[in-house]
Amino acid sequence: MNARRLIVITVLLFLFFLGIYTWNERTGKFDVISTNVGIEVTGFVLRSITAVQTAFTDTWDNYINLVGVKEENDRLKNELFKVKQELALAKEEKAELDRLRKLVSIDYLTEWKSVGTRILAWRLGANDFFESFVLSKGFFSGAKVGTPIINADGLVGRVLKAGPYTSIALLLTDSGSSVSVISEKGRVSGILQGNGHNQLLSMRFVKQNEEIKPGERIITSGLDLSFPKGIPVGEVVSVEYGSNSMLDIQVKPLVVFDKLEEVLLLQNPFEHILPEGSPVYSPRPNQIFAPIQAPLIVDRDEENKNFAKAFNEQVNADGEN
């Protein structure tokens, strides 16, 4: 292949990329295809391999470990093994039952119905830079875009992308996550934003004269109708005076994200009357956090002259009429 041919191929491929990119920006069709097919293929693979893996592990435990046991002790050891296995299974099931009972007993679920789901995987592939995980439920089974996700400790995040039976969730800690919150005692409202993996959350837009102290719990306000009111989110760690007459509040999330196994998806009872929920991912343009510019110096003389001129014009116009 000569240089000219390579340049032609490069230009053609670049034009192909621009064409697909702009077509997708305009119609969003490739996003729909990739979301429905890509997520679903991944979900199917992960579910299938996990099922095979579990079956193989069980077989290994039940059969291979028993090879070599003396014949006369087989029956007794087999029984003992079975009893132990049943006990271990019962303990595991009891622990799961306790977790699920704890989840179900949360009182704010009275209006928002909940659907349980398992986490299939955490960040997948080279195109996933958000704090996210893959869930084994999709839009056919209760995980629509924007669906809130909780566990027994509190708020976990929201569904970011949803396929038919698999979805991807955006965690509370992601820098694009924004939640309308309120402090439990002082009822101070603000917006809670993530700062990345294992980082504290920031509660923003709280004025300096508001009363909020370290140790106070932060809950969802429910103002944006994206979350039910009162879900515990975090605990205030520090309060400092920030820029722009606002407080700089650091909040520690209540959920231990690394230990998540099952979560609940909350079904919004107002979904049918809401035209559109708030966006799940909120870009944070630099302008929002840029320091406020110094106020413009007003030229009072110039302002007075302009006012007098406008006043005279108005008087003259009235006189003519």
Next chain:
Amino acid sequence: MVFFNIAWWALYVALAVFCQRFTVGVDFLLPGIIVALQERKVLQFAGVFLVFIIIQEGIGTMPFGNVLLWYLLAIVFFYAWQWFFEVESFTFILLLSAALAVSHYYIVAVLANIQDIYINYKALQDESVYQMFLTPVLWHAINYLRRGVRNVAQN
């Protein structure tokens, strides 16, 4: 033979997706793209390319475009590098994966900046380095396995 080939690629996709579960930020499908390019079968490459793009764009959380541009650059680098090296030599793959790792970093960084998305650049840098070292190893394994398919096809 066509069925066997499709089954092989389907198995590869399944294993790649499963492996991605354990290695954060690394693309296990990329070596498959390189192998498909080396085999120079247009229809096979088109199918593999389309499926891989749909899967990676689907499971990715970044807005559309990153993977497509990256895989297109893989094609360009592949044809550029083949001037200097034998396409099945390890040096070729080493340099190709290095170029792709660097381009991955810049594609994500630039597109994230354009789209006002805050990403962890340190993590991106680390993951690009992992990708650079993992791609040749994976390519070697896949290429070895594909030889079996080629032998079956010849016989």
